[in-house]
Amino acid sequence: MFVALDRASSTPLAVQVAAGMRAAALDGRLRAGDRVPATRTLARDLGVSRTVAAAAYDQLVAEGWLGARHGSGTFVLAAPPSPPVSTAAMLTPGGTDAPTTTDLRPGAPCLEVLDPASWRRAWRRVGDLVPSERPEYAGVPAFREAIAEHLLRHRGLVGADVLATAGTTTGFAEIVAVLTRRLGRPVRAGIEDPGYRRAAGVLRAAGAEVTGLAVDADGLVVGNAPSGLDLVYVTPAHQYPLGGRLPMTRRAALVERARSEGFLVVEDDYDGELRYDVAPLPVLAALAPDVVVHLGTAGKIATPTLGVGWLVAPPALTADLLALRAATGTRPAPAGQLVFAAWVHDGGLGRHLTRLRRELAVRRSLVVDAVRAAGHEVLGDRAGAHLVVPLGSAAAERAAVDAAAEVGVRVDGLAQHRLDDVESLPLDLTADSTEHADRALLSRPQVHGILVGWAAPTRAELEHALTRLGGVLAGTGVTPA
Numbered sequence: 001m002f003v004a005l006d007r008a009s010s011t012p013l014a015v016q017v018a019a020g021m022r023a024a025a026l027d028g029r030l031r032a033g034d035r036v037p038a039t040r041t042l043a044r045d046l047g048v049s050r051t052v053a054a055a056a057y058d059q060l061v062a063e064g065w066l067g068a069r070h071g072s073g074t075f076v077l078a079a080p081p082s083p084p085v086s087t088a089a090m091l092t093p094g095g096t097d098a099p100t101t102t103d104l105r106p107g108a109p110c111l112e113v114l115d116p117a118s119w120r121r122a123w124r125r126v127g128d129l130v131p132s133e134r135p136e137y138a139g140v141p142a143f144r145e146a147i148a149e150h151l152l153r154h155r156g157l158v159g160a161d162v163l164a165t166a167g168t169t170t171g172f173a174e175i176v177a178v179l180t181r182r183l184g185r186p187v188r189a190g191i192e193d194p195g196y197r198r199a200a201g202v203l204r205a206a207g208a209e210v211t212g213l214a215v216d217a218d219g220l221v222v223g224n225a226p227s228g229l230d231l232v233y234v235t236p237a238h239q240y241p242l243g244g245r246l247p248m249t250r251r252a253a254l255v256e257r258a259r260s261e262g263f264l265v266v267e268d269d270y271d272g273e274l275r276y277d278v279a280p281l282p283v284l285a286a287l288a289p290d291v292v293v294h295l296g297t298a299g300k301i302a303t304p305t306l307g308v309g310w311l312v313a314p315p316a317l318t319a320d321l322l323a324l325r326a327a328t329g330t331r332p333a334p335a336g337q338l339v340f341a342a343w344v345h346d347g348g349l350g351r352h353l354t355r356l357r358r359e360l361a362v363r364r365s366l367v368v369d370a371v372r373a374a375g376h377e378v379l380g381d382r383a384g385a386h387l388v389v390p391l392g393s394a395a396a397e398r399a400a401v402d403a404a405a406e407v408g409v410r411v412d413g414l415a416q417h418r419l420d421d422v423e424s425l426p427l428d429l430t431a432d433s434t435e436h437a438d439r440a441l442l443s444r445p446q447v448h449g450i451l452v453g454w455a456a457p458t459r460a461e462l463e464h465a466l467t468r469l470g471g472v473l474a475g476t477g478v479t480p481a
Helices: 013-026 039-046 050-063 116-127 141-155 168-183 197-205 248-261 315-328 334-345 348-373 394-406 437-442 459-474
Strands: 066-069 073-076 162-165 188-193 209-216 231-234 264-268 292-297 309-312 386-391 448-453
Touching: 013 050, 039 050, 050 066, 116 334, 116 348, 141 162, 141 292, 141 309, 141 334, 141 348, 162 168, 162 315, 168 197, 168 231, 168 264, 168 292, 168 309, 168 315, 188 197, 197 209, 231 248, 248 264, 334 348, 348 386, 348 459, 386 394, 394 448, 394 459
Parallel strands: 188 209, 188 231, 231 264, 264 292
Antiparallel strands: 066 073, 162 309, 292 309, 386 448
């Protein structure tokens, strides 16, 4: 008990002891439920008589701070009150109640449709398993089998030799490490621009030479990619962040260049299962398993809680990845793999994807309606869990992001997804096809706008946020034709 006593003071020692214990409860050193020392122990520790300690306890019991339990001792009953909240902290500069912040940035899963009963069953089943004695560097066999079945049913990838990862970023880092060791020099890599900045971060951390590759409404402009690359990182199912789907002609051209020029294609299939209009195109790894690495993750379709992902690579690269893991003793944690495998075995993933597609399709319609009601158009295929609202300038983009934050809505600007600190080719924003109206939005030298995601909040939260965001967009002007 850290109670300071002033023996020269005229204040009685019992009053000082009570005041010290009361202060300890107020500042959190003593908490409700804590057992306090017996009066004899307290008296000894503080160097006072037991009568002084008993008098202090009697006072605190009378005030309701302490209470005795027969045969158990004396305990703290009162928790310290919360600090007062000032009126200024409760109000925005405009004088109205501050709205609850809703995060509409992309990248989060939709947990509202996750079935709690199915989720709990998967965790309980794993608890009954016998712990492993040795590490599985390729991943838990049950997980690898479950993902191979998933890739066959949902992505058309036959006979996949799956390696478990801790997620797409971690898997990509392993690939870059292996290529760097093979080449004996930094990797020369191309990545979509705008694109996934975390992948660019992996490359920079490995000392790679990074080149931004032009994209348009259909995804990567394959013909504009320079020669001399060792690796091309691409999101063909749903280009991140612009939302296009790489057409078959470009997929074939990319594969042909990879084979003739000797570079590796890394396909990030972060949300390829989530289409609402037509069936997804075959994954690149199904077209060219000899030159394509396929990356997937549970973080977007289920939850990042498990920390699991997967990759499918050409056999020689798979062998090198396993050798690197064995040499360094690194491997993805098995617990999340076991839970995911149990969930798949129970049919949970299949049912979840059905609910997820249905819910996200409805949410996309809500977003599109709100954006168009505010006088704007949208960019991005009917897929995934985000779209782009093009705006007329970088200033309009910044203003929209800031204004949305002021009304309690968090959105990303496209500037946050450009690779400004790497060497970039001129951005070709002239689409090959004008089949869809939104293709015309990409005819400018550079697109500005905000990304709006709809997976993270509940549907009710989304609807409230869209009302506020619609007001913001209505004040930014109509998207130029």
